[in-house]
Amino acid sequence: MDRNPNLRITDFNEVDLGLSREEVIAEAKRCIQCKKPRCISGCPVGIDIPAFIQAIADEKFQDAADIIKKDNMLPAVCGRVCPQETQCQGECILGKKDLPISIGQLERFVADFERKKGAKCPKCAPATGKKVAVVGSGPAGLACAAELARRGHSVTVFESLHEAGGVLMYGIPAFRMPKDIVQYEIDQVKRLGVVIKTNHIVGRSVSVDELLSYDAVFLGTGAGLPYFMGIPGENLPGVYSANEFLTRVNLMGANKFPENDTPVKVGKKVVVVGGGNVAMDAARVARRMGAEVTLMYRRGEADMPARLDEVRHAKEEGIIFMTATNPIAILGGNNTVCGVQAVKMELGTAGDDGRCSFYPIEGSEFAVEADVVIEAIGQGPNPLLLRMLPELTRNRNGSVAVNCLGETSIQKVYAGGDVATGAATVILAMGTAKEAAVAIDHMLKK
């Protein structure tokens, strides 16, 4: 159940309050327990969805939690942020005629149930004496670390920021992903014996030689490098990458300035550029800080890569959608931003990827008023460490090349998550990280 939009834009508390016990049981009973469950194939980590739904229907919530946790370490997170409509729920057979089962909501309920009750710590295999270094504490790093710890290896996670969690902490806002839940999940990983060293930038505070002295290395450094559009006016004060804007608010608490020292500019009128989850988050944060927000996206609404729920929530919260529109310059003078010069786009037919082509309409330029502009047009892998590993083969888009085991071109160095796949999803990051962890385990036990 979602909170009233007029209320929720006044705070950072969770928007979707989830389902009640009665509701989840009723929803679970709707599942027809398919013989060949298509939902499972839609889940990147292959959770045994019908089995956990059956457990819910039988009111055995702990059993449901145990089933999910076999494949997914962070169910409270994934239940909330997975793009279910294109994954598990998108495949659910019931969705053909009726509504699909709300698998994400069920997963979230079970995880919240277990957390409130206090989860028991899973047993780890006897110590192997092998040491693994994990770089980055986002979903990929955490998933890899947990899997390896369970298999008896000694794991150290290095995180450059002062908090663990990666995008879950600094990117996704609290109204979508409450920080105490993220912290709880991180604590679960620590309970397995994983050591997390914050303020440790690998490549700087930890040298490459030190890194390679571990028995195995997992790179989960994410895709944190923000891209800029390369249009005039981009360096004016008041122009942000979504990463900076969100980090200032989510990690540094700039919404509580001056109680917290880190400031952020939130104008009266904000233009956010982009159509993904990052753009929605930036827009909704700006809205909560009191701005009138316009979202500019160069294609149509149906092409937006954001989760459906986020698009819906954003609209309910009064974000103005300006689709088929692309900025060509940020206007300003006197060292402040005063607007965005944009051009309308003609949308063509859908290409192979199902998304439509687009081209600017001549003479359609117009200006939108704005005092803050936030660019959320995509991110690449952070070059800091990768530059220091020249032997590492990279893909054309700059991501780290891996095989199906997560092995990179450097012996005993593995990679997973956004740094290998390009900016993707939490669950995919965890899925690839887990596969790499299994491969690392095999290598170490050889």
Next chain:
Amino acid sequence: MGKYTIVQARALSEAVFEMWIHAPQVARHAKAGQFCIIHADGAGERVPLTISGTNGDNIRIAFMAVGTTTKLLATLKTGDELRDVAGPLGMPSDIAEGGETVVIVGGGVGVACTPILAQAAKDAGNYVIGIIGARNRDLLIFEDDMRAICNELYVTTDDGSYGIKGFASGPLKELCESGRKIDKVWIIGPGMMMKVTSEVTRPFGIRTYVSLNPVMVDGTGMCGSCRVTVGGEMKFACVDGPEFDAHEVDWNDLMTRQRMYLSEEKQSMEYHEEHHVCRCRKVE
């Protein structure tokens, strides 16, 4: 000993403070030209400060108390703890393996960055000329350190209360004009000082580095707050710099962005003065 304990804190002048901090992972890897990020407490800002020296597991910082964080830091004593110290960040200075004559110019609090740089250049076998300047005698820092390291040292004060009267650019100009071989020049100080001083070397075609100080958040290339324009290209000072070719820097761009939060900085100062907030002692 706690994680990031201040092992020694003292005032170098009325407004400039020096601190030695226990931060092994920073100290063991720090090189000249690099900086660290200090996050004094949970509610605080992450502020970048140059690493001005190392000693075993400790690093030295020197800072001017200009705003909320730095004034707060200035109240801390030996034995207090900081919540976070991250680093070393940025690229090390481009120091040749000997045989070069280098001039290192420091102005104001920028002098804090010069000893570690001068020492590294000297240790690599280069001939090191130092020029350090301050507004007046009381604000001059690290003269002894620099005198001990440099082959030659020139000291200037704006008001002539000590050393040569005038700006640090004066002795630099004379050196350039003297026809002596100068391979590289570093200029470190406030934005305006770096901008003006680097014009001295431009006609002589001498490779000149400046250490840029845009507003930063993470210091690891993740936010773009520190973007600067160098040679017409967007660079992130925290990973591509902070040292850049002085003659390629777009100074207006830098200084405009540095002033982005002027009104917020004032608001923050007023808030903290009013609330007498002193949170640092109780690090969570």
